[in-house]
Amino acid sequence: MVYNVSSKPKLPRGFRDFTPEIYVLRRSIIDKIIRVFERFGFDPIDTPVLEYWETLAGKYGEEAESRLIWRFTDPWSGRDYALRYDLTVPLARFIASHQDIILPFKRYHIGPVWRHEEPQKGRYREFYQCDADIVGSPYPEADAEIIELVLETLDELGFREFIVRVNDRRILSGVFEEELGLNNPIQVYRIIDKLDKIGLEGVKRELLKLGLGEVLVSKILDLIGISAEPIESLKLICSKYGSNQKIIESCRHLEEVFSILNDKNRIRFDMSLVRGLDYYTGPLLEVNLEKPRIGSIAGGGRYDNLIGMFLGRNIPATGVSLGLERLIDAGLELGIFNIDKLTVAEAQVIVLEWSLLKYAWIIARELRRYGVNTRIDLGRSSEESQRKKAKKLKIPILIFIGKIEEESKTATIYNTITGERVTVKHEEVPKIVLRFLNKI
């Protein structure tokens, strides 16, 4: 076998390994998210990691497609493939591929996506999204269910101080494009999107630099200042632009959403929310934590035309995506998540002499049969080394097997949490361990 130490292999740049303690934390968070998603009756699906490039092409906009999508040509077939960039376009392709699916279809999808970004702190090239979408309903109650789902999910995870900001793509375009007559809306939206970072003054400066007149700029600033109790805000918009049919209709749609939700404290209408304009067509939402300020942890909205691009007939859809990495970073910083489990093992059988292995093995086997996650040292380490490793891994229960234990068919059980230590008949071991673990 070729032995080539010089080329010591590395983790690819921007990618991560998940060690057990991180994996266990991530899983516990994903499990909570799944629990809420399923409570709402969303069903799990999965799609391939790869899609044909043509499936993703033309869906995300210029920047993503020219720079951020991991695409490549398969040298054998000459076909172009891409690693999935999000879970929304694959959903649209999925619906087109499975036309027997009953609508409205509520699916969730939790899995990695890939972006060819420059890696930096908290930004990876492979990261997880947790998406929930409703396909086949044009009604406000679908948008309301998505918002309620986000509220419940964050609640289940233990977040308390957060705001769901809501806007509507049609109100945005109705007001800015139709009523104010902006002819470079995308550029204006990009500036508005920076409000969080550069403040109102910064936005004003950049809008003026864009060549907009003072009057127009001050109207825009007035508008993006609307971030208040939803129903009041909508009334204000209507009183200003009540002659525009599109604005009226989308205000009514949002009013229905808000009336179903009636959570006055955590939902806000916010005209400065302009997110991901590529495929959105209606209500938009985004969740920002009050602290830590790490950008949005969830976002989404209605995209009624995307599936139609694949299917040739229109199917309305609305959904949300939670960013697992940011949720975890935030939860760790807030202290609502902890990296406290270094191993799944709950008990370790400590073997005092290796001639006793077979007896120790029987004890371990018995414990496993009772559902206790049990390790036994496979390295023939000394007693001290076995204890040290168990301590480092914070394994709560130690079971000592020495000559005395083997001869008397007993085991000595040590509860490292309470300091309790007992020697019991071998058939009693599982019961005592389960009791020490508070499982019975």
Place this chain on the structure above:
Amino acid sequence: MVYNVSSKPKLPRGFRDFTPEIYVLRRSIIDKIIRVFERFGFDPIDTPVLEYWETLAGKYGEEAESRLIWRFTDPWSGRDYALRYDLTVPLARFIASHQDIILPFKRYHIGPVWRHEEPQKGRYREFYQCDADIVGSPYPEADAEIIELVLETLDELGFREFIVRVNDRRILSGVFEEELGLNNPIQVYRIIDKLDKIGLEGVKRELLKLGLGEVLVSKILDLIGISAEPIESLKLICSKYGSNQKIIESCRHLEEVFSILNDKNRIRFDMSLVRGLDYYTGPLLEVNLEKPRIGSIAGGGRYDNLIGMFLGRNIPATGVSLGLERLIDAGLELGIFNIDKLTVAEAQVIVLEWSLLKYAWIIARELRRYGVNTRIDLGRSSEESQRKKAKKLKIPILIFIGKIEEESKTATIYNTITGERVTVKHEEVPKIVLRFLNKI
């Protein structure tokens, strides 16, 4: 937005979507596997989907590396990447990347791998492996634990008729190469590997065609005919080749493995087992079901040099890989697995008039709060259509909300399994539904 119906996007060839009913089945199987792996104290990890090509290069042998690995050049950086081909080489890279890990390290890893094979029935380009490995122990008890783990896992999944075949790479090479003096062992191994398909006669024919003499061929046939009670078989080998130190030592190693396991019925020593020779160095194992005959559903062995290739110092390792797809196909055929859940939803709120939506919503919210997975129609369908869809999805509990229910603040609950139907006060709804679901 560009609307291009002509290029109807397709699932990439050889790849699959998982619809909810398949996803739920797969998850239930993966959960069972995880439960057993964790009972043995194996800890979960994950690694990236991509590795640098040089990490995989030189590990799998000619065929895999020239044809089967999905590799590509990143057009931006010019670097070569590859989709992981298995979970073993990534483990070796993981150990080299995390040198603070406590040894012996027992990890499991369940996830997709990619092979650029020609797709056919039951063979996909993206499929799941479930791997458990022990890194850092050269001792027979580590190999024994791997075999016990496989037995327990298959047992937990409900398989009854299967055999774990065991052999040892050192016995193989000691006997065939050192004792019989084969100078083209790989070709001979490949022919032996076909025993299952072409039978003893077929193997004989092909060996003769290879140019081996009659005497040598009959010796080989005698040897690969050894497939019996382990300890007896090892004695037989020793009586024939007792002067070869390597064979003696590996026989002793296997004897210890077998003595720890002492499951006489499901473990067999089998000289014809020659699997995946690329990185194996010691005991080998493979599990075949008696029926259906779909090839091996699990395989593995000891690979003491692989991690050293990355690390510059040797670390022994042994492990096993279960193929999820074959397990599922076999379990479905045997009837031990069933695709019986089409949705995670347990209850559906049927809304008789859409003016009653808000009251129905309150009922659904309450049910979710009690942990019942609850759907509410978001398509404003007719009562009949709501019922039909719920029936198609086999949702067991229906909750009817009509004018009478709204006015009297009640709900009518229908248990589709038992046919029971009751109208109760709205605060009683969760209790009744939980009882109908046998959850309390």
